[in-house]
Each structure stands twice: as structure tokens, then as C-alpha cells.
Amino acid sequence: MNLRALAAKALFDVLEKGLSLSVALPNQQQHLTNGKDKALLAEICYGVMRALPQLDKCVSDCLSKPFKGKQRIIYQLLLVGCYQLYFTRIPPHAAISETAEACRQLKFEGMVKVINGVLRTIQRNATELSTSNDTLKFNTPAWIIKRLQQAYPDDWQHVIEQSHQRPPMWLRNNRNHQTRDEYLALLAQADIAASAGSSPDSILLESPKDVGILPGFFDGAVSVQDGAAQWAATLLAPKDGELILDACAAPGGKSCHILEQADCQLVAVDFDENRLQRVKENMQRLQFTAEIIHGDAANIDSWWQGNKFDRILLDAPCSATGVIRRHPDIKWLRKSQDIEELAELQRQILDHCWQWLQPGGQLLYATCSILPQENALQIQAFLERTKDATLVPIAQQAPAETGWQILPGTQAMDGFYYALLHKSAQ
Ligand SMILES: C[S@@+](CC[C@H](N)C(=O)[O-])C[C@H]1O[C@@H](n2cnc3c(N)ncnc32)[C@H](O)[C@@H]1O
Known part of the structure; x- marks a missing residue:
């Protein structure tokens, strides 16, 4: 055909x-x-x-x-x-x-x-x-334009323009194979132009390449992952021997990065059984093992009888409005009312995961959304109702900001949001 x-x-x-x-x-x-x-x-x-x-x-x-x-x-x-x-x-x-x-x-x-x-x-x-109207001018549905205008009164047009750019290709260096500088040298030898990104393992390619020509790709020397998503493992800062939950893990990019950074006991959970297959494939390529569980992050008791977790990554289901440049179909598949429903789902998962965090532990909340309802407003409400939670400032976040909102195109990265939460030791 x-x-x-x-x-x-x-x-x-x-x-x-x-x-x-x-x-x-x-x-x-x-x-x-x-x-x-x-x-x-x-x-x-x-x-x-x-x-x-x-x-x-x-x-x-x-x-x-x-x-x-x-x-x-x-x-x-x-x-x-x-x-x-x-x-x-x-x-x-x-x-x-x-x-x-x-x-x-x-x-x-x-x-x-x-x-x-x-x-x-x-x-x-x-x-x-x-x-002749804003939807046509910006090729974006009116409800997204309205929400972006409310959230970013000065920058909304720039945010939309960035969401129309063709996304760059990022690599994550596997530090167990070589240093980032060593891999940059391998790329240079292969005539592939690239530079180091702001997060410690990230590499930005000047133009997208087929993974087949990347040195050592099939042996796990590097993975493909946007620079913004690579901040997750770094901000979570896993340590050797810790028990860590990746509560919404599929397809497993961040799970693998956590295992590249520390020799920890990782429990990778997702609600979507088909997507969990991708976690297994990614783990296999990188030769990692983790406990991979098909389960609901809002009902941990139903699939976990072990200890509470030292650290939790909650990469929550979200509107994905920060990654429209990679997935432009999001503009037409999502509806305005989804945002409130997603915010409610995120609230339930966050509250439940918190119960499973060790006192003294840290939970990293992440989304690839750029809407405050799923991000700063979600975390502000959480902090108000959760007495044993405090926000750990992230170096890059603005002083008055709750969490770190990355807008699409910032340092060539996707739109992303991170908030690091500490549970008081009792
Ligand atoms: C943003 S994606 C996660 C991406 C993943 N962390 C990575 O880096 O590859 C969100 C995931 O949450 C999963 N999810 C949605 N609701 C869930 C729930 N109640 N419990 C567990 N996983 C859930 C979805 O199936 C989806 O795979």
C-alpha cells in the first residue's frame, strides 16, 4: 500500500x-x-x-x-x-x-x-x-491557549512556539560503561556532532541519528532520553543499598537511570501491563534487574508487603503538555476536562505513595506537564494538607516557585516539572 x-x-x-x-x-x-x-x-x-x-x-x-x-x-x-x-x-x-x-x-x-x-x-x-483566529494562528486548541495564557501571561506565545519546534535527540551516557567525556570522544570519532547537557549524564546531538549508528548502543553504552527527563534520577539521588520505588515506571527510562546511578533495590510498578514489557526490554538491554510489578500506585498495599521505601519517584500520569513538540497528537487527544481528572488522580497517587515513604525519606514528584494544576498548585495543596512534608528546594527553581518548572525549549529540553519532598523523621 x-x-x-x-x-x-x-x-x-x-x-x-x-x-x-x-x-x-x-x-x-x-x-x-x-x-x-x-x-x-x-x-x-x-x-x-x-x-x-x-x-x-x-x-x-x-x-x-x-x-x-x-x-x-x-x-x-x-x-x-x-x-x-x-x-x-x-x-x-x-x-x-x-x-x-x-x-x-x-x-x-x-x-x-x-x-x-x-x-x-x-x-x-x-x-x-x-x-484568522488564535487556534489557526497557533495551531493549538483554544483551551490549551487559554490555560497557557493564565499560567504564563508574558511567555505563553513563546511556550507555544517552542512546542512546535522539532525536538532534538538527547542521549543518556551510561556511567557504568564510560564517562560522558569518553562517550563524547567516541561520538566525535564517529563524526557525530554532540555536546554535554546540564544534567550530569546528558548529551545533546546536533541532529537526530538512527540509534544503530551510535557507538555501543546495543551493548547499553547510551540510551535515548530527553535532557529534562534525565534530571529525575539525579534529583532523586539514589544511594547504594536503598529500597526505591518507581511508582509509575513504564517504559522504564528513569528506572534504568536510577540503576545506572546506584546499586539499589528497585521496585518498578506500572498500571499498564503492555507498557511494562518495555521496562523489561530496557532492563535487559542494560543488564539490570529490578522487581517489576503490574500494580496500582494508589493501592500499594495490594501488591507490596515489604518495608517502606527510602526514596520514591512518582513520575505521575499527566497531560503531557510539556512534550507536545515530541507528541503533537496530544493537542487533539486531550480535552480541557482531562486536566481536573488528572489532577485528582495525581493527588490520590501522591497521598498514597506518601504513606509508603520511610520517615526521613524523600519523594520526587515529576510530570511532563506545564500546567500549574498538575504541578505547583498540586504540590502547594499537598504541603498544606500533609504535616510531615516539606519542600526541598531544587537549585534551579526560582525562589518564589514551588518546585522546578522547566518550559519546553529551555536549554533544548522538554517541558517538565519536579518537586522534591522530604518526610520528617519521627
Ligand atoms: C509519565 S509515564 C511514566 C514514564 C516513566 N517514568 C519513564 O521514565 O519511562 C506515566 C505512567 O504512569 C502509569 N500509570 C497511570 N496510572 C497509574 C497508577 N494508578 N499506578 C501505576 N501506574 C500508573 C501509566 O501507565 C504510565 O506508564
Whole structure:
């Protein structure tokens, strides 16, 4: 099946069925063998997600009536066609004929005329994409714009612009294999331009690379992980011999980093059994062992009868609004009311995990959100109701801030939030 048809299928799965693009895209990429084709499929799908409102308007303006039901896939195919005309260097005649061919392959022979007609009209008119309201101007749903305006009255436009950038690729040096400087030297030898990031193991690549060409990748010399996410293990500061809980562990990036930093007893838990498979794979590649448990972090008593934990990492389920640059589908999959529901879930997990922290222990609360309801406001409310909790200031956090809010693009990192909490020794 041609690449445009596969793109339409992936977009249909996201926009009509609510699948995340990180699941829907590989499902379609597996039908391609050529690496360049896989990359173009990704480029088209991610691109459509980034510019959805403008593409939507451009296509809808050319249609007399909306597509319904199964025919929606032809609408998604039109978005694919429109994206190629506006955002790629593919010659328009090739973009249009390939997209029409995709329509045939999707078994909508009768719609080929519509595809050709709409895409030719768009090509002929060659008008600027509309910016007539904020959603179109920023390619972002109104509810996210509103929440960002409230949270960052001076910086919200910058935050949105950063969320549209193509994300860089970060590596995490495995300090058990070599020092970061040694790995930077290996990269230089392999002609891969890179620099050290602000967290101790992080390396920023000048341009993204296939992991297959990274020296020692398959032996566990490095892992792929954003620079912001790499602060988790460093701020948690695990020590040899400690009992540590990673309460929301899948796919296991932070769990592995904790084990690279200390010879501790790690319990890695997640609610999602499928995602736990990824934790196992990551541990295998890096040759670590941990107790991997399928369980609910808001009901630890049901799966743990051991001691209380010396340290807990709570990388809570969240809106992921800090990583829109990596997952632009978040803008369309999340709804405004999700934020209050997520904040309530985070509150329950946080309160429960706290019961399982040793007196004198520390809990690191983390999200990849940039919304205060999930971050500073969540922690302020926790501190008010929890008498034995105090906030440990993180060096980078602003003096008046509760926790450390990293905005997307800061030092090339994803948007992230950290709050380090200490439990009084009794
Ligand atoms: C932000 S992700 C964790 C990422 C992970 N820490 C890493 O670095 O690879 C949040 C995780 O929380 C899990 N989760 C959601 N609700 C949960 C619950 N009640 N108990 C345990 N895990 C939960 C989700 O399945 C998801 O894998």
C-alpha cells in the first residue's frame, strides 16, 4: 500500500479512534521496508498533527459537505495531500497523483475525483493558510491557549512556539560503561556532532541519528532520553543499598537511570501491563534487574508487603503538555476536562505513595506537564494538607516557585516539572 494511504490510516486511528500517534504510526510503518519511506511517513503524520487546524480549514473550505463514518479516512487523506502541498518539497503533481492513487488503494475509487479536484483547487489558489483566529494562528486548541495564557501571561506565545519546534535527540551516557567525556570522544570519532547537557549524564546531538549508528548502543553504552527527563534520577539521588520505588515506571527510562546511578533495590510498578514489557526490554538491554510489578500506585498495599521505601519517584500520569513538540497528537487527544481528572488522580497517587515513604525519606514528584494544576498548585495543596512534608528546594527553581518548572525549549529540553519532598523523621 502506498505511503499516503498508510498516513491516512494512521491519522484515522488517531483522530477517529483516539489512538496515540506513537502507537498508530509504527502500526503502519511496519508495512514499509525502506528507511526513507518510513521517515517520510512519520514526517507527514507528525506534520499533519502540528498544523491540523490550518489544514482542516483549508480542506473544509473546498468541500460542500463533511465526510462521515468510514469515509472520514478520505478526509484524512485530503489532509495528507494538503500537508504535502504546503509543507514539503514534493512536486505538487507527484503529491496529488500519489494521494489519488492512495484513494484507490483504500478502496474508495469513487472518491478519486474529489481528491484530485480538492487538491488541484488548493494548488491553484495557493492562498496563505488562514490565521484568522488564535487556534489557526497557533495551531493549538483554544483551551490549551487559554490555560497557557493564565499560567504564563508574558511567555505563553513563546511556550507555544517552542512546542512546535522539532525536538532534538538527547542521549543518556551510561556511567557504568564510560564517562560522558569518553562517550563524547567516541561520538566525535564517529563524526557525530554532540555536546554535554546540564544534567550530569546528558548529551545533546546536533541532529537526530538512527540509534544503530551510535557507538555501543546495543551493548547499553547510551540510551535515548530527553535532557529534562534525565534530571529525575539525579534529583532523586539514589544511594547504594536503598529500597526505591518507581511508582509509575513504564517504559522504564528513569528506572534504568536510577540503576545506572546506584546499586539499589528497585521496585518498578506500572498500571499498564503492555507498557511494562518495555521496562523489561530496557532492563535487559542494560543488564539490570529490578522487581517489576503490574500494580496500582494508589493501592500499594495490594501488591507490596515489604518495608517502606527510602526514596520514591512518582513520575505521575499527566497531560503531557510539556512534550507536545515530541507528541503533537496530544493537542487533539486531550480535552480541557482531562486536566481536573488528572489532577485528582495525581493527588490520590501522591497521598498514597506518601504513606509508603520511610520517615526521613524523600519523594520526587515529576510530570511532563506545564500546567500549574498538575504541578505547583498540586504540590502547594499537598504541603498544606500533609504535616510531615516539606519542600526541598531544587537549585534551579526560582525562589518564589514551588518546585522546578522547566518550559519546553529551555536549554533544548522538554517541558517538565519536579518537586522534591522530604518526610520528617519521627
Ligand atoms: C509519565 S509515564 C511514566 C514514564 C516513566 N517514568 C519513564 O521514565 O519511562 C506515566 C505512567 O504512569 C502509569 N500509570 C497511570 N496510572 C497509574 C497508577 N494508578 N499506578 C501505576 N501506574 C500508573 C501509566 O501507565 C504510565 O506508564
